Amino acid sequence: MVISSLLKEYTVRRDDAIKLLAHMFGCSYHDLFFKTHVNVPLAIQPSVCNGLRRLASGEPVSKIIQKKEFYGIEFKTNKYTMDPRPETELIIDLVTKYYRSLDEHLTILDLGSGTGCIGLSLLTMYKNAVCSFVDIDANAIAVALENACNLDVSTRCEFILSDWFTNVSGIFDIITCNPPYVSTNFELDVATSFDPEIALFAGEEGMNAYITILPKMKNFLKRGGKAFIEVGFDQREKVANIEHGMKVVSINNDLNGIPRVITLCLFDSF
Ligand SMILES: C[S@@+](CC[C@H](N)C(=O)[O-])C[C@H]1O[C@@H](n2cnc3c(N)ncnc32)[C@H](O)[C@@H]1O
Numbered sequence: 246m247v248i249s250s251l252l253k254e255y256t257v258r259r260d261d262a263i264k265l266l267a268h269m270f271g272c273s274y275h276d277l278f279f280k281t282h283v284n285v286p287l288a289i290q291p292s293v294c295n296g297l298r299r300l301a302s303g304e305p306v307s308k309i310i311q312k313k314e315f316y317g318i319e320f321k322t323n324k325y326t327m328d329p330r331p332e333t334e335l336i337i338d339l340v341t342k343y344y345r346s347l348d349e350h351l352t353i354l355d356l357g358s359g360t361g362c363i364g365l366s367l368l369t370m371y372k373n374a375v376c377s378f379v380d381i382d383a384n385a386i387a388v389a390l391e392n393a394c395n396l397d398v399s400t401r402c403e404f405i406l407s408d409w410f411t412n413v414s415g416i417f418d419i420i421t422c423n424p425p426y427v428s429t430n431f432e433l434d435v436a437t438s439f440d441p442e443i444a445l446f447a448g449e450e451g452m453n454a455y456i457t458i459l460p461k462m463k464n465f466l467k468r469g470g471k472a473f474i475e476v477g478f479d480q481r482e483k484v485a486n487i488e489h490g491m492k493v494v495s496i497n498n499d500l501n502g503i504p505r506v507i508t509l510c511l512f513d514s515f
Contacts, residue, residue, distance in 0.1 A: 303435035325384035327444035361389030424454035459489040
């Protein structure tokens with residue numbers, strides 16, 4: 246099969262098609278990148294065509310191959326989990342800016358953990374840290390557990406099936422949270438529509454999760470601890486106006502210059 250003629254048959258981005266084919270052939274992206282011809286064994290031709298058809302329909306390649314990179318780590322993802330987004334990597338940057346010693350025995354709570362990409366990335370860096378992962382969807386928890394096993398950090402993980410803080414006990418050095426924050430009136434692009442609704446939507450103004458979570462957060466934070474909350478592109482003010490009883494440490498922009506992460510701590514923190 247000639248790659249270029251395959252790609253002409255389906256209207257797909259070459260880059261995505263190569264990722265898909267590399268996954269199906271069990272080789273690396275770079276192995277395929279410069280190839281013009283490949284032999285596609287007869288047995289897998291139908292699944293190759295099916296994959297390309299799904300790509301052409303607008304399904305993200307990550308959903309088809311069920312993996313997505315975040316902070317240089319490959320995470321399993323599927324229809325029950327939101328694909329990790331590059332803007333969320335800012336949370337990892339901020340944690341490492343505020344907690345410089347990688348030996349610290351940190352306790353982390355990853356609220357709305359999905360694939361587990363935030364907490365698991367932190368566990369790969371902070372070798373003495375432990376993390377509790379909270380999600381309302383048992384299928385998402387199963388994906389986070391699988392990712393924890395793949396990264397060999399599962400012994401430092403606790404998985405809690407919970408509606409936000411309901412089943413959570415204890416206090417934490419670090420709370421990370423990327424909650425659903427899309428307005429139910431917002432028209433999604435095709436790619437995002439493959440992510441689960443429960444991971445995206447949070448009422449008419451996209452504020453429901455913040456309104457539930459933020460007033461309770463101070464009860465789960467240690468003195469000296471910090472909470473890192475991702476917000477939508479127009480939500481900084483609205484989130485800051487919620488009565489949360491904590492001090493705003495910083496508001497940081499993502500690479501597109503959009504305010505993306507609010508960092509909070511207790512008022513009596515040092
Ligand atoms: C925007 S996704 C974030 C996933 C992951 N942390 C990330 O950054 O890629 C939000 C996650 O919150 C979970 N979630 C939604 N409502 C929840 C609730 N009431 N309690 C706990 N988790 C919830 C969803 O299942 C989803 O995994």
